[in-house]
Amino acid sequence: MDFSVESATATVVESFRDTRDPRLRAVLESLTRYLHAFVREVRPSLAEWNQAIEFLTAVGQTCTDTRQEFILLSDVLGVSMLVETVNAQQTGTAGTVLGPFHMTESPPRALGDSIDLIGGARRCVVSGWVTGGAGEPVGGAQVDVWQCTEEGFYDVQQPDLQPPGNGRGLFTTDDDGRYWFRTVVPSHYPIPTDGPVGRLLEATERHPYRPAHIHFLVTAPGYEELTTHAFVAGSPYVDSDAVFAVKQSLVVDFTESHDESAAAAFGVATPFIHARFDIVLQERL
């Protein structure tokens, strides 16, 4: 039987019948159905289809060891956030996207160390407790953090200006489940706009900015892995994140503190900016 608009999807779905991995088969069948339905709805001209091929090719070819343009595309289409959301833990701290900058390993650091290796101006302490759902402290949890500078750049974007590992640290909570580290207040920043995803945003009159945030990836034995951000309250674009990652429960006050005893405990001088971000993990079932 000839390939037709009506028979196309069944024909292609049938071609996957011998796939060994049942999950792969189910994903490809679903992909075929939705992709074909999209084509039937928009009826792209051959010139438009060619533009799409060229766009996707350019996205792939923009990727390097330190840049992931396909994650960026997934981000601006809300797909990354949707995948995160369907996988999110049902209790505890809300999750959000991993983002494209978790591409190097964060250097292990001691509690209280600074992840600001270049001497930024707005010195800051971030601290919190990692607990389970019943409030039990989670000692020995790995708290991986990464953030941009006060100018809005990650280390991998400025290899000539920042040492590797600037803005990154892998901390381990103490027996009480506490973590704390020194840093600078990160800036809001544009996602990279000099590639095909930037051209897409420009053509759709969307701004490329993300509100200021610090990334967290928290793991502990017996608990679900948590990927999230602490967003800086009051940051520009906190209501219109280009990658849709803001959740209200993740917006954290970064406030100036004159508390001498807290400053002494954290090893900083007053005044300092303090952000408290507690993390609640969900037990693995």
Next chain:
Amino acid sequence: MDFSVESATATVVESFRDTRDPRLRAVLESLTRYLHAFVREVRPSLAEWNQAIEFLTAVGQTCTDTRQEFILLSDVLGVSMLVETVNAQQTGTAGTVLGPFHMTESPPRALGDSIDLIGGARRCVVSGWVTGGAGEPVGGAQVDVWQCTEEGFYDVQQPDLQPPGNGRGLFTTDDDGRYWFRTVVPSHYPIPTDGPVGRLLEATERHPYRPAHIHFLVTAPGYEELTTHAFVAGSPYVDSDAVFAVKQSLVVDFTESHDESAAAAFGVATPFIHARFDIVLQERL
């Protein structure tokens, strides 16, 4: 309002509200809806999403000046053929996919010239009439043809073994709408399997073969452009083309001829293989 599985699609669709080009806006809205529906249905894990990102990145990075892996991916998912089909002319010769090998310009040649520059064994003449829907001859039509060798390779795949333009020719029909050229009978062949699309076919136990065919791209003023193939009747895989491009009306007999007067007219010796492939264009509305 927080991004949620329920609100995600509306939020992302809304982000495209200021897009200047209404067609681009409509395509992106539709893409968002189908892509999100796919994600909601398959609920990919973060590891699976990451595999998809890596796969698409590899597809982009496999593309070169002479290889288009994203077209190949579109082909094996039946998307290329579906796009061709929704754009197909309603009357006249059936269309089929362009394929990934129309990447260099075919050299202009005189009627009767050979496109086989390397002296293949099964010498062949392809001839036909280009007409409009009412049977009127279309003189001056451009008939662009390209094909692989008897070993199943296009010139661009074997730059060290084939001169550029081998298997390719741009012919112009005479006043009676006739075209004819000399060639060899092409072979069935596998699409390139050493890249990510090849790995996809292997994982799904799909063979990579296309039945033997000659590509045609026919243009004439006042008529719709036609992209099609002449398939060699009896070729292996004519019932299971890896890219779904076969239509029964495009399957053509390549038969041995002992007709001395025909041989003289075509400038060949008997016996020769003869294929007749008439082409009916649709008037442009």
